[in-house]
Amino acid sequence: MTTSTKEKAEELLQQILSESTPEDEEVLMHLLDGLRDKQTGFHHRYINAALHMTGEFYPDHSIIRIPITPVIHNTIKLPHGGILATIADAAMGELAARSIEPGKNVVTTNLHINYLATTTNKELIAKGSFVNKGRRMLVMECVIEDETGKKLATATATFFVIEPRK
The missing domain is CATH 3.10.129.10 (Hotdog Thioesterase)
Known part of the structure; x- marks a missing residue:
C-alpha cells in the first residue's frame, strides 16, 4: 500500500517531536499556528502566515x-x-x-x-x-x-x- 502525504507528515511530525528541543517546539508551534491562520483565511499567502x-x-x-x-x-x-x-x-x-x-x-x-x-x-x-x-x-x-x-x-x-x- 502507498503511504499518503498525510501519513508521511504525521510520521515526520512524530519523529521531529521525539527528538525536539524547546526551541524546535517553539518554531514548530509558530509555523503550525501560521498554517492554521492560512487555513482559516486570516492570511492569504503562506509566507505571511509563516512569518505571522x-x-x-x-x-x-x-x-x-x-x-x-x-x-x-x-x-x-x-x-x-x-x-x-x-x-x-x-x-x-x-x-x-x-x-x-x-x-x-x-x-x-x-x-x-x-x-x-x-x-x-x-x-x-x-x-x-x-x-x-x-x-x-x-x-x-x-x-x-x-x-x-x-x-x-x-x-x-x-x-x-x-x-x-x-
Missing part, C-alpha cells in the same frame, strides 16, 4: 509587523537580512498594489536595502511610503525599526504596473 505578518494600510503609507522569533533568526540568532528585505518588499509592494487601478497588479523591478543595525527585541516594523507615483511605475521607500523605534534598515524599491495573467 500583519499589516495596516492607509492611502499614503503602510505598516507591516512580524514578531522576532527563532523562525527568522540567522546563524548568530539575529533577524536574518533576507527577512528584513521581505517585509520591506511587502510594506512597499502591498501599498503600491492598493494604489493602482483595480484589476492591475504590480511587480518589484528593483529593491535596494541598507542595513543599519541589529536588534534582539520582540518585533520588526516596516513602514512603507511613496516617493513617486506614476501611471506605470511606482517608486517607494521603507524604514524598518524594532518596537523601540531603533532604525534597523532603510529600503527603496521600484514597482511596475502589469496586466494580470490569464
Whole structure:
C-alpha cells in the first residue's frame, strides 16, 4: 500500500517531536499556528502566515509587523537580512498594489536595502511610503525599526504596473 502525504507528515511530525528541543517546539508551534491562520483565511499567502505578518494600510503609507522569533533568526540568532528585505518588499509592494487601478497588479523591478543595525527585541516594523507615483511605475521607500523605534534598515524599491495573467 502507498503511504499518503498525510501519513508521511504525521510520521515526520512524530519523529521531529521525539527528538525536539524547546526551541524546535517553539518554531514548530509558530509555523503550525501560521498554517492554521492560512487555513482559516486570516492570511492569504503562506509566507505571511509563516512569518505571522500583519499589516495596516492607509492611502499614503503602510505598516507591516512580524514578531522576532527563532523562525527568522540567522546563524548568530539575529533577524536574518533576507527577512528584513521581505517585509520591506511587502510594506512597499502591498501599498503600491492598493494604489493602482483595480484589476492591475504590480511587480518589484528593483529593491535596494541598507542595513543599519541589529536588534534582539520582540518585533520588526516596516513602514512603507511613496516617493513617486506614476501611471506605470511606482517608486517607494521603507524604514524598518524594532518596537523601540531603533532604525534597523532603510529600503527603496521600484514597482511596475502589469496586466494580470490569464
